[in-house]
Amino acid sequence: RTRPKDLTITKFVSISSIGSSHVESLLGNSRPSPDTYKTVRNAFFNYEESRALGYDLELSSRELKANETIMKAKLTEYKEGEIAPYLFKPSQHIFNVLAAINKTELFQLLQRMPKGAVLHAHDTALCSTKSIIELTYYDNLWICQQAGDLSAAALRFAKEKPDALTESNCDWSLLSEVRENYGADKVDDYLAERLTLYPTTDFQDINAAWSRFMQIFQLLDGLLMYAPVWGDYYYKALQEFYADGVQYLEFRSTLPTLYDLEGTEFTPLDTVRIYVETLEKFKNNPANKEFIGSRMIYAPLRNTNAEGVARYIETLKQVKAKYPEFLAGFDLVGQEDAGRPLRDFVDQLLEVPEDIDFYFHAGETNWYGSTVDENLIDALLLGTKRIGHGFGLVKHPVVLDMVKKLNVAIEVNPVSNQVLKLVSDFRNHPCSQFFADGYPVVISSDDPSFWKATPLSHDYYIAFLGIASQHADLRLLKKLALNSIQYSSLSADQKFEALAKWQAKWDQFIDFVNDETNGAPTQQLD
Numbered sequence: 396r397t398r399p400k401d402l403t404i405t406k407f408v409s410i411s412s413i414g415s416s417h418v419e420s421l422l423g424n425s426r427p428s429p430d431t432y433k434t435v436r437n438a439f440f441n442y443e444e445s446r447a448l449g450y451d452l453e454l455s456s457r458e459l460k461a462n463e464t465i466m467k468a469k470l471t472e473y474k475e476g477e478i479a480p481y482l483f484k485p486s487q488h489i490f491n492v493l494a495a496i497n498k499t500e501l502f503q504l505l506q507r508m509p510k511g512a513v514l515h516a517h518d519t520a521l522c523s524t525k526s527i528i529e530l531t532y533y534d535n536l537w538i539c540q541q542a543g544d545l546s547a548a549a550l551r552f553a554k555e556k557p558d559a560l561t562e563s564n565c566d567w568s569l570l571s572e573v574r575e576n577y578g579a580d581k582v583d584d585y586l587a588e589r590l591t592l593y594p595t596t597d598f599q600d601i602n603a604a605w606s607r608f609m610q611i612f613q614l615l616d617g618l619l620m621y622a623p624v625w626g627d628y629y630y631k632a633l634q635e636f637y638a639d640g641v642q643y644l645e646f647r648s649t650l651p652t653l654y655d656l657e658g659t660e661f662t663p664l665d666t667v668r669i670y671v672e673t674l675e676k677f678k679n680n681p682a683n684k685e686f687i688g689s690r691m692i693y694a695p696l697r698n699t700n701a702e703g704v705a706r707y708i709e710t711l712k713q714v715k716a717k718y719p720e721f722l723a724g725f726d727l728v729g730q731e732d733a734g735r736p737l738r739d740f741v742d743q744l745l746e747v748p749e750d751i752d753f754y755f756h757a758g759e760t761n762w763y764g765s766t767v768d769e770n771l772i773d774a775l776l777l778g779t780k781r782i783g784h785g786f787g788l789v790k791h792p793v794v795l796d797m798v799k800k801l802n803v804a805i806e807v808n809p810v811s812n813q814v815l816k817l818v819s820d821f822r823n824h825p826c827s828q829f830f831a832d833g834y835p836v837v838i839s840s841d842d843p844s845f846w847k848a849t850p851l852s853h854d855y856y857i858a859f860l861g862i863a864s865q866h867a868d869l870r871l872l873k874k875l876a877l878n879s880i881q882y883s884s885l886s887a888d889q890k891f892e893a894l895a896k897w898q899a900k901w902d903q904f905i906d907f908v909n910d911e912t913n914g915a916p917t918q919q920l921d
C-alpha cells in the first residue's frame with residue numbers, strides 16, 4: 396500500500412485500452428487505497444464491458460435518443476423483479492407470461508424493430524395458429540377422431556372418406572360436418588389447443604415435451620402436405636414474419652412429399668418448386684418491396700441409417716442442381732438424443748460436394764459429455780457455417796475458441812430452449828456468456844407456432860431482457876440484427892443489398908421511437 400505503487404497503478408489504468416493480462420497486473424500484491432481501488436474498478440468494468448456483443452457499435456445521436464426510450468422500457472421491466480423476483484417475466488414459463496409480455500412497452504418496441512433475418516426456424520412450425528385454422532377451412536378436409544370424441548388423430552384432404560388408420564383407432568369425418576355438429580368455435584378452439592404445446596408448462600422431461608411436440612408436427616402433416624395448402628402456408632408465414640420485422644427467412648425443411656386430390660405423384664423437387672413459386676409471388680407483391688428474400692436449408696430427420704443419408708444426399712444434389720439460388724445448405728433434424736449422432740454419418744457427409752454448406756443442429760442438450768453434446772465437435776470439424784442451438788457450447792472451451800476464430804454463428808432460440816426443457820429461468824441461459832464475450836450470435840425462434848410466439852419478437856424480448864446484461868442496450872439489438880444478415884447464406888453482393896433494405900427500415904424505426912417520445916424533454920446528445 397505504498398504511495399509509489401498506487402501511482403503506477405493509476406497511470407496504468409488511464410491507458411484506455413487495456414487487455415486481460417493488464418487487468419491481472421492491476422490487482423497487485425497488497426491492498427490499494429480507496430481512490431486507486433475506484434480507478435481500478437472503473438477500468439476493470441469498462442474493459443469487461445468492452446468485450447460484450449455490440450459494444451463496438453457507435454450509435455448516432457438519433458439512435459442514442461431512441462436508446463434512452465428503449466432502456467427506460469427495459470428498466471421498467473426489472474422493477475417488478477426487484478419487488479418480487481418471481482414476477483420477473485423471463486424467470487417464468489413463457490406460457491404464463493406471454494399475454495403480459497405482449498402488453499409491455501419493451502415488447503411493443505421490439506415488435507416494431509427491424510430485426511433482419513430469422514436463420515433458424517422449421518418449415519411447418521412457422522405460422523400463427525390463427526393462420527393454420529384458416530387453412531382447415533379448405534374443402535375436402537377430413538379429420539380422424541376417436542368414437543364420440545372431439546379428438547384429432549390425423550387430418551387429410553380427400554374426395555372420399557380415406558382408409559381407416561389402423562394404428563390410431565379413429566374414424567374419419569369431414570371437418571365441415573364436425574364443425575356443424577359441435578359448433579365451429581368449439582372445433583376451432585379445440586384445434587387451436589391441439590396445435591400448440593399449451594397449456595402444459597410442466598412436462599416431466601425432455602422426452603415428454605418432444606413427444607407432444609412431434610404429435611403436433613404429425614397432425615399438421617396431413618393438412619400442410621396437401622399441395623394447394625403447402626404454398627399458402629409458406630405465403631402466410633412470409634407475411635407474418637415480414638409484419639414482425641423480419642425481412643429475410645432462412646428456414647429448414649424436411650422436404651416432405653406432397654399429395655393432392657387427384658393422386659398426382661409428387662417428388663421433393665415439387666415441394667421446392669412450390670416454395671420457389673410462392674416466394675416469387677410474395678416478392679412481386681408491391682406491399683413487400685422491402686422484403687429481402689428467403690432460402691431453404693434441406694434438413695431431413697437424423698433418425699435414419701446410412702441408406703437414409705445416402706438418399707438425403709441424392710435429393711440434396713438434385714435440389715442444388717435445380718434450385719441453386721434457393722438452397723442455402725444441409726442439416727439433420729429431430730430430437731438430437733433420440734436420433735443418430737453426426738459422427739455416425741461422417742464418412743458420407745464428407746462426400747457432400749464442397750459447394751453445399753452445412754448448418755448443423757448441434758448440442759441442443761444439457762447432457763454434458765453425451766453423444767449429442769459431442770455433435771458440437773463434429774459439426775465444427777465438418778465445417779458447419781452456423782451451429783443450430785449450441786446450448787452445450789459453454790462446456791467445450793476449444794469448440795468455443797474455434798467458433799470465434801472461424802466465425803461460426805451460434806443460432807440461439809431462447810423460447811424453444813425453455814419449452815423443450817433445457818432451461819427454466821432465462822437468466823440461466825448459456826447465451827449470457829455468448830453475449831458477455833462477444834460471440835457471433837444470432838437470435839431465432841425455431842418453432843414459434845407451437846408456443847404462440849410471434850415470428851421473432853418474443854425471442855428478442857427474452858434475449859434482451861432475460862439473457863443479456865441489464866446494461867445491454869440498443870447496440871446489442873442492432874448488432875443482433877446486423878449479425879442475422881452477416882451470417883446468412885447470402886453472397887457478399889446480396890448482403891450489401893440486404894443491408895440497404897434493412898437500414899431503410901432501421902432509420903424509420905429510430906424516427907418512430909423518437910417521435911413517440913414527443914413531449915418528453917429532449918436532450919441533445921452530440
Ligand SMILES: O=c1[nH]cnc2c1ncn2[C@@H]1O[C@H](CO)[C@@H](O)[C@H]1O
Pocket residue numbers: 517518519612647648649728729730731756759811841842
Ligand atoms: O429444435 C429443434 N431441434 C431439432 N429438430 C427440430 C427442432 N424443431 C423442429 N425440429 C424438427 O423439424 C422437423 C420439421 O422441419 C420436425 O419433424 C422436427 O423434428
Ligand SMILES: [Zn+2]
Pocket residue numbers: 515516517756783841
Ligand atoms: Zn431447430
